[in-house]
Amino acid sequence: MQHDIYIYLFVMSAVTLAIRIVPLTLIRRQIKNRYLRSFLYYVPYVTLAVMTFPAIMDATQTPISGLLALITGIALSWYGASLFKVSAACCLMVFFVELVC
Amino acid sequence: MSVTSLPLAKSRRDVFFEGLHDGIPIALGYFVVSFTLGIAARNAGLDPLQGFLASFFNNASAGEYAAFTVIASDAPYLEMALITLVANARYMLMSCVVSQKFSADTPLLQRVLVGFDITDEIFGITIARKGPLNPYYNYGAMAVALPGWSIGTALGVIAGNLLPLQAVSALSVALFGMFLWVIIPTARDNRIVGLLVLASFLMSFACAHLPALKDLTAGTRTILLTLLLAGIGAVFFPIKDLPDDNKEDA
Numbered sequence: 395m396q397h398d399i400y401i402y403l404f405v406m407s408a409v410t411l412a413i414r415i416v417p418l419t420l421i422r423r424q425i426k427n428r429y430l431r432s433f434l435y436y437v438p439y440v441t442l443a444v445m446t447f448p449a450i451m452d453a454t455q456t457p458i459s460g461l462l463a464l465i466t467g468i469a470l471s472w473y474g475a476s477l478f479k480v481s482a483a484c485c486l487m488v489f490f491v492e493l494v495c
Numbered sequence: 496m497s498v499t500s501l502p503l504a505k506s507r508r509d510v511f512f513e514g515l516h517d518g519i520p521i522a523l524g525y526f527v528v529s530f531t532l533g534i535a536a537r538n539a540g541l542d543p544l545q546g547f548l549a550s551f552f553n554n555a556s557a558g559e560y561a562a563f564t565v566i567a568s569d570a571p572y573l574e575m576a577l578i579t580l581v582a583n584a585r586y587m588l589m590s591c592v593v594s595q596k597f598s599a600d601t602p603l604l605q606r607v608l609v610g611f612d613i614t615d616e617i618f619g620i621t622i623a624r625k626g627p628l629n630p631y632y633n634y635g636a637m638a639v640a641l642p643g644w645s646i647g648t649a650l651g652v653i654a655g656n657l658l659p660l661q662a663v664s665a666l667s668v669a670l671f672g673m674f675l676w677v678i679i680p681t682a683r684d685n686r687i688v689g690l691l692v693l694a695s696f697l698m699s700f701a702c703a704h705l706p707a708l709k710d711l712t713a714g715t716r717t718i719l720l721t722l723l724l725a726g727i728g729a730v731f732f733p734i735k736d737l738p739d740d741n742k743e744d745a
Contacts, residue, residue, distance in 0.1 A: 397569055399545055405572050406562045407552035409579040410586070415610035417590035419603060431588075433729035438585040439681060439688050440724045442557055442674040443695035444717050445582075448703050453667040455660065463668045464675070471679030477524060481672035489665035 459491040507631045514620075514635025521616045521636065522643030528556060529644045531669040533651015535560055539567035543649040550648035551641060554614050556673060558583040559648075564713045574715065581718045589618040596621065596628035605630040612637045615677065687732045691724050698724070 451460035463484040470480045529550060536546040541563070553559050561582040565575045590613055597606065609630050613621075617636050621628060655663060682689040702708045702716045711719070 434588040436725040467675035484672035
């Protein structure tokens with residue numbers, strides 16, 4: 395570890411707080427540029443999807459349990475399950491698959 | 496308690512407790528999810544205090560998770576700044592939307608304090624309220640949500656050591672479950688978002704395994720694919736009316 399964790403924490407916190415606070419204090423009008431608005435709208439979905447797969451298969455003890463948790467999470471979210479149910483079902487899937495395999 | 500500048504009949508205290516009330520279910524959900532975030536923090540080498548600080552000042556599941564992968568790979572500080580910027584970019588949009596809810600004479604300090612804790616969930620309950628935003632509502636919600644998130648993270652760092660391996664393995668997918676819960680319903684209803692999510696899965700998998708690309712860190716991969724795919728979406732499929740729920744009543 396060559397880098398200091400507290401400097402990492404300072405950098406991430408400064409960036410996050412700037413993102414949240416600067417628009418709120420400076421922008422008094424609605425953003426009109428539809429390309430910029432569309433870009434900001436699409437960003438979270440792409441970011442979260444990229445971070446979820448294939449990382450979910452590395453987070454668990456076996457890749458197959460992570461993959462099955464992914465499918466479980468997609469299926470339950472698709473049919474409108476609550477945040478708690480989706481998260482809990484993913485965890486239970488991993489637990490039981492790794493119990494059996 | 497005197498009411499000086501707020502053009503509202505309710506006292507600050509009443510509004511604060513309304514926020515507190517609405518914040519309790521958020522705080523409980525945060526506690527569970529942040530516990531698993533603490534496990535990710537521990538794997539990245541953070542101690543409980545560092546986990547607490549990260550969560551208190553960031554309060555962002557995806558952003559913090561991405562940041563922990565940066566710490567785990569001992570990447571440059573610049574990569575930390577970029578990945579945090581990309582992973583939390585949606586808060587910029589929310590901050591813009593919330594700025595429309597403030598009455599024009601809201602003092603700078605109030606704007607800064609409300610901005611401190613704009614999360615997906617607090618944004619949701621803020622926007623759901625009618626009329627100009629009363630900062631004390633947000634302070635009430637923050638008063639329970641912030642401790643729930645940051646203490647949950649610290650406990651996750653601590654108890655991650657105590658839990659058996661199977662339990663850690665199982666809990667570590669809770670956060671991914673939350674990510675799926677955010678993206679899948681919109682991906683189902685919006686064809687463009689659905690295609691972008693599918694493309695994200697495929698390209699992320701490809702980048703992780705193709706010989707020329709697999710040396711990229713996870714953070715860099717996230718940045719590049721986000722800029723590429725969200726950029727393609729914005730250029731080729733710009734949205735006419737975004738569903739941002741803003742009443743424009745300021």
